[in-house]
Each structure stands twice: as structure tokens, then as C-alpha cells.
Amino acid sequence: MNIRNCSVLTVLFIGLFFIQTVNVQGQSGQWQPANGPLMSQWADEVSPQNALPEYPRPMMEREHWQNLNGLWDFKITGKDTDHGEYNQQILVPYPVESALSGIGETVGADNRVWYRRTFQVENPYENGRVLLHFGASDWETDAWVNGEYIGKHQGGYDPFTFDITDQLTNGEQEIEITVWDPTDLGSQPVGKQTHDPRSIWYTAVTGIWQTVWLEYVPESYIQDLKITPDIDNNRVKVEVEGKHLSEGHQLRIEALKEGEVAGVAEGNPEQDFLIQLDDPELWSPDNPYLYDLEVKLIAENGEVVDEVSSYFGMRKIEIARAEDGHMRLFLNNEPLFQLGPLDQGWWPDGLYTAPTDEALKYDIEATKKLGYNMLRKHVKVEPQRFYYWADKLGILVWQDMPSGDMRPEPIPERTKESAKQFKKEYKRMIDAFYNHPSIVMWVPFNEGWGQFQTEEIVNWTQKLDPTRLVNNASGWTDHGVGDVIDMHEYPGPDMPETEDSRAAVLGEFGGQALVVKDHLWIQDFSRAPSHYETSQSESKLHDTYDQMIEELYKLKDKGLSAAVYTQTTDVESEVNGLMTYDREIIKFDVAHMQEIHKSLIEE
Incomplete structure (x- = not known):
């Protein structure tokens, strides 16, 4: 079955300076929450201009990123049919059935939802990569960028990423998403969602429900961190996963306490890094102390080519x-x-x-x-x-x-x-x-x-x-x-x-x-x-x-x-x-x- 026959997403790959520019279809249009039985005390603060604008991944933060939350073109169709013309707008990242999405409609296992938006970006890296991140989308997500299919993800609760660098063109970019979710009529993890809300079972959640965002990284970059505290030996272990690394790359990792260096480790990216701490302050509910962590990827010539900020707590x-x-x-x-x-x-x-x-x-x-x-x-x-x-x-x-x-x-x-x-x-x-x-x-x-x-x-x-x-x-x-x-x-x-x-x-x-x-x-x-x-x-x-x-x-x-x-x-x-x-x-x-x-x- 071909559930899609048209195109769309584009990212401007220019420049040495990062400019966060948004050009969403209908972003200036009227939006209001759908009718709902009850609203929270924060509902009035929500709008297309500030839909969860915060950096979505504090555990590994970078300077260059762009939030794609806001109004997207939207459509509900049959599960096995193409979307045709978009006839609604939805406020991402609120799920379709929610009032804050502006839709508030039941989707069901026999239907699928479609999203589309356009935007402009400028990549600060001459030969860098552009990563498209989804905090979570429930449940089966397919994505296209500028009409080119970029992949499928099955999972309603985990973050996932597509490298969309090769799909980008000059000018305006377009991303299109379709999501299908059988809720409790399927066998996938679903929690307390149901197609028939009652008693201890709640309203179904379909589609994008966490922040969608772009991240700009150099050609060689830090992809992931694994941080393990060891309070008995006064140290923390850091494992770094990199992408497109060469033998000449090195890592420098600094643990910081109140802005001062508390421990350092350096070496080859393939090794585990053990950072010794002097009399570490322990994390607990009564004292939730967090150390800062700075991770730098260094080229053979000594240039810092990528860096991320993180944190950790010393607890057992x-x-x-x-x-x-x-x-x-x-x-x-x-x-x-x-x-x-x-x-x-x-x-x-x-x-x-x-x-x-x-x-x-x-x-x-x-x-x-x-x-x-x-x-x-x-x-x-x-x-x-x-x-x-x-x-x-x-x-x-x-x-x-x-x-x-x-x-x-x-x-x-x-x-x-x-x-x-x-x-x-x-x-x-x-x-x-x-x-x-x-x-x-x-x-x-x-x-x-x-x-x-x-x-x-x-x-x-x-x-x-x-x-x-x-x-x-x-x-x-x-x-x-x-x-x-x-x-x-x-x-x-x-x-x-x-x-x-x-x-x-x-x-x-x-x-x-x-x-x-x-x-x-x-x-x-x-x-x-x-x-x-x-x-x-x-x-x-x-x-x-x-x-x-x-x-x-x-x-x-x-x-x-x-x-x-x-x-x-x-x-x-x-x-x-x-x-x-x-x-x-x-x-x-x-x-x-x-x-x-x-x-x-x-x-």
C-alpha cells in the first residue's frame, strides 16, 4: 500500500551563523483550544508562539537547535488512504484528542493522522549535519522531508531521530508526518489509554505528543552519553558514543562543581572515562545536588569540533x-x-x-x-x-x-x-x-x-x-x-x-x-x-x-x-x-x- 504520493520538507543549508527562522503555514492564523470538559490553570498560557519552547533534552544540551512546535497543517484519513488536501491545523506537540491540540477529535484504530509544515533554517556548520528529533509520537510514525521518505518509527514513548541532511534543498523546507495508533486494539505498549474511556482507563492519545526539534551538529559529533556514578570509589564513569569519528579525535570531559572544575578525564573516544572526585557531594531527595558535565570532542589539530553540556548526580x-x-x-x-x-x-x-x-x-x-x-x-x-x-x-x-x-x-x-x-x-x-x-x-x-x-x-x-x-x-x-x-x-x-x-x-x-x-x-x-x-x-x-x-x-x-x-x-x-x-x-x-x-x- 502506498499511503502517500506527494512530497515535502526543506532546509536551507547556508552560512556560518545560526539564525532561528520560522515560517509555518498558518502560524499567524487563529487558534483556540477545542472544547473540553476541564482545563488546567496553565491552559491560558499556551499559544502557537510558545508551545513548550524549552530545550527538550537537558541531559545533553547543545547551543544550535530549533524548536518545531507550533501550528502544523493537519488531516485525519482512513488508515489505508492517502491524505488528500489538508483541511485543519493542529498545535504540536499536543495529542490529537486533547483540547490544547485545537482538534479534540477521536482518531481510532481505523484512521491515521497527517501533519505538514514548512520552515527555513541556516546551518552554522559548513559541512555539518541536521538532525530531526521527536520526543515521542504514538505509535507508528512515518516521515518525509521534501518528498523523500526518511523512515519509520514504531514506539509511543521513546525519543527518536532522523538525519535529514541529505534530503535538504535550497530555500523553504517541508516535513510531512503520518501516524497510526491502534491504542488498546493493538498489542503494542499502550499504558492506560483505551478506545472506550471508563473507570481506570483513560482517553486515547494519538500522534505527536512531545517536542519536535532540529539540532545542528558538525560532521563529527557526540551522539550520546552514558553516565554512571560510583559513590563508593568517589568517581563517575562516562561513556561517549560518537558519530563519524576518526583515530585522531580525542575527548576532554570536565566535571564541574559550582562552576569550578572538580575532575577531568581525557583520552580516546573508544575508552571509558573515569573522573575522580574529591569528597563528592551526594544526591538525595533532601539534597538534590547536581554536578555539571562538559564534554568536548577535539580534532587532531587541537580544535574543539563539538561540545555538549550535561549533568549528573552522585547517588547509589x-x-x-x-x-x-x-x-x-x-x-x-x-x-x-x-x-x-x-x-x-x-x-x-x-x-x-x-x-x-x-x-x-x-x-x-x-x-x-x-x-x-x-x-x-x-x-x-x-x-x-x-x-x-x-x-x-x-x-x-x-x-x-x-x-x-x-x-x-x-x-x-x-x-x-x-x-x-x-x-x-x-x-x-x-x-x-x-x-x-x-x-x-x-x-x-x-x-x-x-x-x-x-x-x-x-x-x-x-x-x-x-x-x-x-x-x-x-x-x-x-x-x-x-x-x-x-x-x-x-x-x-x-x-x-x-x-x-x-x-x-x-x-x-x-x-x-x-x-x-x-x-x-x-x-x-x-x-x-x-x-x-x-x-x-x-x-x-x-x-x-x-x-x-x-x-x-x-x-x-x-x-x-x-x-x-x-x-x-x-x-x-x-x-x-x-x-x-x-x-x-x-x-x-x-x-x-x-x-x-x-x-x-x-x-
Whole structure:
């Protein structure tokens, strides 16, 4: 099938000076959000001129880049048909079904979406490359530049890149994208999206939902970094992946503390670099200290041909036996009780996409303000900037892999194609977010949703990343492997039996619901999910929560190492959040929450 028969994308390859120039079709036209049941407090700040304008990859930052967010031409067609004429405009990077996209329409598995825009660029490098980056697009993305097909990507949560240098021409450039997403009618990782939103299942997300951007690099450049802290030996290991390098290239890597050089390593790009630090300052939720990292690629003549800025945190996560005899979670060689909310990462106006960077940051700030030291990112992967803020503000993250191929028990064997796709997207997630000190645990499976080959997946995860903990399955379907044994109990709390080789954690509990009028996605909550309890007043909610924390004290004494409360915010038909879905109302007394959580964590 030929799903496309016309052309388009072009980039002006001129000059020695970088000029960020945007010429988007219809950029000066009228845009407004689509009608939606509820908007967040940041929605009014969104416009075609400032749609998530921040640098999207703080872990490896360059000077020369261009943001392609904004208005794009748009069209929905049948899955197997060409797009024809564009008849709408969409605000990228908000997903099609969201209000902030300006579209707000259901796409479905039988349709596909099309995007197109034009722009001008000037490359500052005489013989440099132009890279087209996508933060994420759900799920199957095909792309053309100036009418030439540049590739396909299958995956809804991982960043991907096309080198479009050879497709560029003089003058105006055109990029065209088409995306198809079967949502939960397919077998790919999909998380809590569904074609039939209800109960604990939410609105589908289709198409581009993270920043699209251009990056300008020299012919020989730094492609990726892998940063591994080693607090026991006062050093950090840096591995550098380069592109188009020669034998004459060298690397110089500097770790900086408060702007001063704290350690240096130099050598051939093929080697691992060990940077020794004098009495390093450790990263923790109470002290989220980050070192800066400068990486320079140097030619044989001594010229710096490429450089990137990064950062790292010196921290260590493990399980070990505490003085009380129980296996516990240890941070930086000290036991630390981890307490935090189940974090869905959904927004009433942007769905998968936070309306602004301040909104993305706010959820972490609110979690910290309530006295938590951890969050479990639930069957969703966030943009790089979320983990940047987690690193910078200081919150521990348990990172779920989005579930997929979710069939009723007994779960049949996945097809080879489905298993291969899950592993491919799971590995990409680990690789993409490996450097973030905030992430301390990988969770491949939730409650048996699409669970398969558990022992194999856990062993594979530990080989991919031996520096973090692995939770083989959060709730219900433990297979006796990994670093923790995890149970879910609603309303709870409760705990699994302690073991000699794994730490006992409570992966979900609570779910206490409170309806807050005028801050609702839907109005009728008479049929709330049966495993959540609805409080009729704030005082009832607060009393119930306090009783749960009192029970956690007792469970902690018996060996419980962590607990995850459901959940950060209300989401669509769920009203069991610490905050309302629009983030306008925190349902709890902040000072009181800080006090009771601090006591539980520290005692």
C-alpha cells in the first residue's frame, strides 16, 4: 500500500551563523483550544508562539537547535488512504484528542493522522549535519522531508531521530508526518489509554505528543552519553558514543562543581572515562545536588569540533539488610523508607502532554511540598524534562514500563512480534533515561497486565542496568525474582511477607476519593470503581488518610520498605487524587502532610 504520493520538507543549508527562522503555514492564523470538559490553570498560557519552547533534552544540551512546535497543517484519513488536501491545523506537540491540540477529535484504530509544515533554517556548520528529533509520537510514525521518505518509527514513548541532511534543498523546507495508533486494539505498549474511556482507563492519545526539534551538529559529533556514578570509589564513569569519528579525535570531559572544575578525564573516544572526585557531594531527595558535565570532542589539530553540556548526580540505590534484620531499600548506603504517590501523568487539557513546562514541574513540586520523597510513574513515560525536574528538585522515581497486550487471565503466550516490540520499547526507555539520578527502580509489569517471560525480562533488565533496582511485577503476580516483593492492597495498607533476599514494598494502596465540585472531568461519580472508597467530606478523607499512615508505621516496624499511595491527581473518572485533575485544589492540609510523612520517613 502506498499511503502517500506527494512530497515535502526543506532546509536551507547556508552560512556560518545560526539564525532561528520560522515560517509555518498558518502560524499567524487563529487558534483556540477545542472544547473540553476541564482545563488546567496553565491552559491560558499556551499559544502557537510558545508551545513548550524549552530545550527538550537537558541531559545533553547543545547551543544550535530549533524548536518545531507550533501550528502544523493537519488531516485525519482512513488508515489505508492517502491524505488528500489538508483541511485543519493542529498545535504540536499536543495529542490529537486533547483540547490544547485545537482538534479534540477521536482518531481510532481505523484512521491515521497527517501533519505538514514548512520552515527555513541556516546551518552554522559548513559541512555539518541536521538532525530531526521527536520526543515521542504514538505509535507508528512515518516521515518525509521534501518528498523523500526518511523512515519509520514504531514506539509511543521513546525519543527518536532522523538525519535529514541529505534530503535538504535550497530555500523553504517541508516535513510531512503520518501516524497510526491502534491504542488498546493493538498489542503494542499502550499504558492506560483505551478506545472506550471508563473507570481506570483513560482517553486515547494519538500522534505527536512531545517536542519536535532540529539540532545542528558538525560532521563529527557526540551522539550520546552514558553516565554512571560510583559513590563508593568517589568517581563517575562516562561513556561517549560518537558519530563519524576518526583515530585522531580525542575527548576532554570536565566535571564541574559550582562552576569550578572538580575532575577531568581525557583520552580516546573508544575508552571509558573515569573522573575522580574529591569528597563528592551526594544526591538525595533532601539534597538534590547536581554536578555539571562538559564534554568536548577535539580534532587532531587541537580544535574543539563539538561540545555538549550535561549533568549528573552522585547517588547509589540498592537493597541491603538493615540493623533491624530486615531487607530494606538503601540510598547512598543508608536505609531510607520511600513514600510517594502513584503518578499517572495525565492532564485534562493536554492528556499525555503537560500544557507548559511549569505545569510539568508543578506536579513534582506539589509532591515534594506534601512531604513525599518518591513517586511511581505509572505505565507511562514522561518527556526528558520531567526527569530533569525530578533530578533538580529531588524526588525518587519508580519507572513503570507502559503495559500492552493486556488480555484476561490466564494470559496466553505473546506472539513473537508482540514480545519483540515490548522488549524493543522497554530497552529504549532504559537507554533513554539511564543517566537520570532520580530514577531508582524499573518496573516492567503492573498487576499482570501483559506480563510474560518475567524471569527472563528481570534478568535482562539487570544486565542492561545493574545500577538500579528491578521490581519484577508491581502487585498480584510476583514471580520470586528481582529486588523487591510488591503487593497492592485497597484500601489497605498491608504488606507482603518479608524475605531474606528481597525488600517488601506496598506498590499501591489508598485510593481514597473525594469529589470536589467545579473541578471535575465528568459530573456523575455514583458508579466509582469498587476498589476505591469515596469520602463524603474533607474531614473524613483526612481522618482516613491519617489512620493509614498510622498503620504504615506498624508495617514499617515489621519490615515494610516503601509505600505508594493512589494517587497524585484525579484523572478523568477517578477522583482519588491528592489534587484535583486541574491541579487547582490540594485536598489535604500541606503542613500536616509534611509532618506525618517526615516522621514516617525519618524515624
